[in-house]
Amino acid sequence: MRLNLGGGEIVAFYLYLSKFFNPVQAIADQINQIQKANSSSERLFNLLDVPPEVLDKPNPIIMDHFEGRIEFKNVWFAYENDDWILKDVSFTIEPRQTVAFVGATGAGKTTILSLIVRNFQIQKGQILIDGVDINDIEIHSLRKAVGQMLQDVFLFTGTIKSNITLHDEEFSDEEINQVCEYVNADKFINKLDKGLDTEVLEKGENFSQGQRQLLSFARTVLHKPQILILDEATANIDTETEKLIQDSLEKIKNIGTMLVVAHRLSTIQNADQIIVLNKGEVIEKGTHQSLLRQKGYYHKLYLLQFSND
Ligand SMILES: Nc1ncnc2c1ncn2[C@@H]1O[C@H](COP(=O)(O)OP(=O)(O)OP(=O)(O)O)[C@@H](O)[C@H]1O
Ligand SMILES: [Mg+2]
Known part of the structure; x- marks a missing residue:
């Protein structure tokens, strides 16, 4: 067909x-x-x-003010089973002291900081703040009192201002500007056309790591915490920003009790107490000078890391 x-x-x-x-x-x-x-x-x-790892007890204690005394008593902690990450860790930090944690990578420094805000549950021992077991403290009131400045600063889409205030409307622009000046974040913010109203892209990718750290300082200081934890950023910070951060840290230290995972020699030297960790154990404690005199592990770390500074 x-x-x-x-x-x-x-x-x-x-x-x-x-x-x-x-x-x-x-x-x-x-x-x-x-x-x-x-x-x-x-x-x-x-x-x-x-299920979330850590929950409030029934009738937890709501703390509206902390003096900032922190005590670890024979703390044992594992993320999984019996793989002990912290082994019998004990130390005491007095209110308003600055304490630096040092140790090799994987020693458990960040883990210690995360336990203070109850991100995980310890298996043995006790963590006390102002003499109260943190398991009894309402998590929300605890986290409100602890300003967290972590290695990977969390910035969200919005403006510089909303990232600093966390959308809390109670702060005036004047207060925000004062805080930015206090932590030296004003230097780079003022150079931006839109200043505080500058847009922050997803994860803060339009800011350098150092700038992000300064913004996290501003955020923390604005909310006036009584306890501050800081996991210092290590990589990719230009010398100019580095100086601003150092200067800023010296001031922030005076706000409350401060726990720092320190990589900068200046932070370590000026700390009231240095806690040296090795594979999850506290092996030395003291001031910079006293630890150097001991000629132990800290002395070795110091020679390895800072002899070129
Ligand atoms: N969420 C997690 N789940 C399981 N294991 C973890 C977790 N976080 C950390 N670890 C392990 O716990 C140990 C201590 O890690 P931690 O992050 O506390 O070390 P660190 O001293 O902060 O090291 P760094 O100097 O590299 O930041 C490491 O062996 C790590 O692999
Ligand atoms: Mg760490």
Whole structure:
């Protein structure tokens, strides 16, 4: 059989063909999307099903003020099973002291800081703040009193201002500006056309690591915590910002009790107490000078890390 098709009919045929296949393609795309959403939601619900590690006790103590005395008493901690990350760690920090934690990578420094805000539950021993076991303290009131300045500063999409105030409307622009000046963040903010209203992109990628750290200082100082924890950023900070950070730290230290995971020699030297960790154990404690005189592990670390400074 022969079909006698004219040019117009062939064109029409092709047009109808694509009209037919476009929806089919669209349906296939939709099915694809649904499958992706399905597997994502499965992962999401799995995540939501994980119970939070640490919960409030019934009738927890709501602390509205801390003096800032922190005590670790024979603390043992493992993230998993019996893989002890902290082994029998004990130390006492008096109110308004600055304490530096030093030790090799993986020694457990960040872990100690995260235990203070009850991100994890210790298995043995006791952590006390102002003599109260932190397991008895309401988590929200505890976290409100502890200003956290961590290695990876968390900035969210918004403006510099909203990242500093955390959307708390009670702060005036004047207060915010004062705080920025106090922590030396004003230097770079003032250079921006929109100043405090400058947009912050996702994860703060339009700011350098040093600038992010300064913003986290401003955020912390504005909220006036009684206890401060700082995991110093190590990498990629230019010398100019580095100086601003050092100067800022000297001032911040006076706000309350401060626990620092320190990489900068200046922070360490000026600390009231240095706690030296090795593989989850406290092996030395003292001031910079007294530890150097001991000629122990700290002395070795010092020679290794800072002899070039
Ligand atoms: N969330 C976690 N789950 C399981 N293990 C972890 C977790 N966080 C840390 N660890 C492990 O605990 C140990 C101590 O880690 P921690 O982060 O406290 O070390 P650090 O002294 O802060 O090191 P660094 O100087 O590199 O920051 C490491 O062996 C690490 O792999
Ligand atoms: Mg760390």
